[in-house]
Amino acid sequence: MESRWLEDFLSLVDTRNFSRSAEARYTTQPAFSRRIKSLEDWVGAKLFDRTTQPISLTPSGERFRPVAEEVLRRLLQGREDARRVGETSANLIRFSATHSLSLTFFPNWIRSIEAKTHTFNIRLDSCQFNDCMQSLIKGESHFAISHAHPQVEMNLPPMHFTSKLVGTDRLLPVTLPDSAGSPLDKLPGTEEEPVHYLAYTETSAIGQAVEHMIQNVEEPVYLDKVFVSQLAAVLKTLSREGRGMAWLPESSISEELTSGSLVLAGGEKWFIPVEIRIFRSRERLPAMAEELWSMLDGEARPAELLSPENY
Numbered sequence: 001m002e003s004r005w006l007e008d009f010l011s012l013v014d015t016r017n018f019s020r021s022a023e024a025r026y027t028t029q030p031a032f033s034r035r036i037k038s039l040e041d042w043v044g045a046k047l048f049d050r051t052t053q054p055i056s057l058t059p060s061g062e063r064f065r066p067v068a069e070e071v072l073r074r075l076l077q078g079r080e081d082a083r084r085v086g087e088t089s090a091n092l093i094r095f096s097a098t099h100s101l102s103l104t105f106f107p108n109w110i111r112s113i114e115a116k117t118h119t120f121n122i123r124l125d126s127c128q129f130n131d132c133m134q135s136l137i138k139g140e141s142h143f144a145i146s147h148a149h150p151q152v153e154m155n156l157p158p159m160h161f162t163s164k165l166v167g168t169d170r171l172l173p174v175t176l177p178d179s180a181g182s183p184l185d186k187l188p189g190t191e192e193e194p195v196h197y198l199a200y201t202e203t204s205a206i207g208q209a210v211e212h213m214i215q216n217v218e219e220p221v222y223l224d225k226v227f228v229s230q231l232a233a234v235l236k237t238l239s240r241e242g243r244g245m246a247w248l249p250e251s252s253i254s255e256e257l258t259s260g261s262l263v264l265a266g267g268e269k270w271f272i273p274v275e276i277r278i279f280r281s282r283e284r285l286p287a288m289a290e291e292l293w294s295m296l297d298g299e300a301r302p303a304e305l306l307s308p309e310n311y
Contacts, residue, residue: 003280005039006072008032010049013065014130014155015203016054022090024130069137069157077139086231091288095124096135097145098205100232104252105276106145120292128230129205136161136279142289147249149209149275166297167276171206174253174264175245185245187266189222195265196244197223198235206232206274210247213272236262247272254260256257 011021022032040047047061057065097106102124114120125135125301129146133155147169148154175185189195200207214221226244229235235246236253245265255263280293 080139094141096132096141143261148275151212163279170250171247171272174262175265176242194222194224198244198246
């Protein structure tokens with residue numbers, strides 16, 4: 001059994017799609033499918049039901065999932081622990097954060113923490129949502145920072161991971177204004193003139209929150225999906241160019257809203273409240289990382305699907 005088979009398995013659990021997982025694992029779909037089949041042969045049971053769309057875990061797959069997560073986590077954590085022995089700086093604190101929060105939230109947040117104590121030795125890796133969570137699971141980072149929402153599965157087993165609230169944000173529908181200052185695209189749109197919709201990919205945490213709102217809004221909404229990206233910054237640029245409407249973190253567009261270069265495409269019922277949370281392993285971290293964690297306000301909560309009562 002190869003450790004990469006476990007990574008393949010967990011990737012397919014996340015995407016439920018062979019093509020997307022093959023792309024994420026930088027291989028071809030036939031090669032990826034063969035590796036999944038090799039893992040199933042090694043386990044001695046079918047792990048995925050390929051007759052459903054999207055594919056789903058079999059009962060054997062559900063039973064194997066936490067085992068795979070724990071084995072891979074311990075293996076990679078052990079590798080990182082061994083590497084750390086030879087690190088030149090034992091006090092380095094490693095963060096992974098989503099691209100948007102790396103730019104708009106992290107610098108001021110860490111500065112406010114350091115103002116209360118001292119400067120920390122920090123490494124920040126900016127990445128996509130799933131990569132942030134995988135970095136934490138693999139032990140490549142001490143902390144992961146991401147937007148969180150009740151309908152976004154973090155894929156962090158609560159028995160092994162916990163989190164604290166470090167901020168709040170809102171996803172606002174915005175678009176370029178016309179010459180009179182009115183939105184070029186206005187929710188909910190009509191069947192004849194749907195809103196030009198700049199969307200996130202399916203693996204985006206923000207995108208999952210937006211799609212849940214769209215599917216559950218009380219009135220019909222008419223959207224023409226004209227562009228898809230993983231990055232809020234890309235959608236922001238296209239929205240400012242008049243390509244369409246996007247739900248963007250308020251923290252990233254405050255200047256544009258103030259200047260009027262972007263305007264709201266709908267009222268408050270279209271706003272999506274989200275949390276900004278920091279996640280960590282329940283295992284003991286290096287002393288500097290534990291010191292930083294102890295300075296954060298708020299009670300630690302299991303890193304599981306967040307309760308809708310908080311929204």
